[in-house]
Amino acid sequence: MGKKSIYLIILTVLFVFSNCRTPKIGIDSVLSNEKYKSVKLKVKVISNLGTEKTKILIGFNSRGDRLIFLGPMNQVFFEILVKGNRSKIIVPKKKQYWVGEFREFLYNFWGINLSYNEIKALLLEQRFNSNKLRDCGFTIRIFESEIKKYPIKINLKSHDIRLEFKVYEVKKRSGKIVFSKRIKGYKEVSLERLLKRNSE
Numbered sequence: 001m002g003k004k005s006i007y008l009i010i011l012t013v014l015f016v017f018s019n020c021r022t023p024k025i026g027i028d029s030v031l032s033n034e035k036y037k038s039v040k041l042k043v044k045v046i047s048n049l050g051t052e053k054t055k056i057l058i059g060f061n062s063r064g065d066r067l068i069f070l071g072p073m074n075q076v077f078f079e080i081l082v083k084g085n086r087s088k089i090i091v092p093k094k095k096q097y098w099v100g101e102f103r104e105f106l107y108n109f110w111g112i113n114l115s116y117n118e119i120k121a122l123l124l125e126q127r128f129n130s131n132k133l134r135d136c137g138f139t140i141r142i143f144e145s146e147i148k149k150y151p152i153k154i155n156l157k158s159h160d161i162r163l164e165f166k167v168y169e170v171k172k173r174s175g176k177i178v179f180s181k182r183i184k185g186y187k188e189v190s191l192e193r194l195l196k197r198n199s200e
Contacts, residue, residue, distance in 0.1 A: 025059035025066050027175040034176045036061040039124060042150070044164040045110070058120075064179050065116070080105075081179055082116050088181075091194060095186045098194045108191055111161055112136060123154060123167055 025038060041056040054077070055070040069078040079090040080102075087102040098105075102116035112119065113136045121127040126142055133140055136158075143153040150166040157163075 025057055025068065025177065027059075027177060032174070032176040034061065035172055035174055036177050037170050038173050039170045040168040041123065042166040042168075046162040046164070047160060059173075059177050061177060063177070065120075066177050066179065079181060081181065083179065085115070087116065089191075089194060090181060090183065090186070094194075095183075096189045096194055097183055097186050098189060098191045100191065104191060108195055110163060111158060112138065112156070112163075123165055124170060126152065126154070 027036075036059050038060075039058045041058070043054045043056060045052045045054065053072055055074070057068045057070070059066045064081065064083040067078070067080040067082070068076060069080070071077055076092055079092060081088045081090075082102055085101055086099065087105065088097055088099050089105055090097040102119075103114060106116075106119060107113050114122070114132070118128070118132075122140075128140065130140070133156075138156045138158050140157075141155045143155075145151055145153050145166070150168045152167040154165040154167065155162065156165075
């Protein structure tokens with residue numbers, strides 16, 4: 001193998017690893033006394049379409065929440081801004097976005113008919129309405145993990161999908177979360193189209 005080939009291989013490996021770095025929640029670089037909480041989730045989705053793995057980064061404070069959904073190679077699937085009952089779902093790769101209730105997104109994405117605050121309370125505090133989950137067609141199991149990295153594991157299962165959440169420790173950090181994103185050149189689309197496009 002020649003020096004040129006080795007050089008190309010090294011460049012390729014460096015490029016792959018540089019693109020695998022985990023993106024971070026948008027924080028204002030200006031010095032601020034504000035605090036926010038951050039958490040990382042790993043989700044395994046098992047359905048008749050196969051098995052998919054997703055990572056979710058969440059940063060939140062009293063003003064709102066910002067989420068990033070990542071694929072196996074840390075590619076950004078969704079950036080989500082949540083304030084109250086409204087959310088903006090952004091797909092950077094396709095330069096598209098949708099605005100509406102998070103419940104509608106979650107139902108179309110994973111079949112879970114819960115509001116953002118309800119799914120957040122379930123995952124981060126293990127607070128949930130068992131009757132409501134049952135009405136949604138889901139059973140739930142919560143495990144306290146012996147692995148220090150993630151203290152809680154939550155399984156949701158319906159007749160056609162199983163979701164396994166590994167919930168990592170919630171940490172308090174210093175910084176000011178940015179609750180906006182430049183979307184000049186992005187197109188507002190229907191939720192159906194947003195999700196369809198994202199899966200292509």
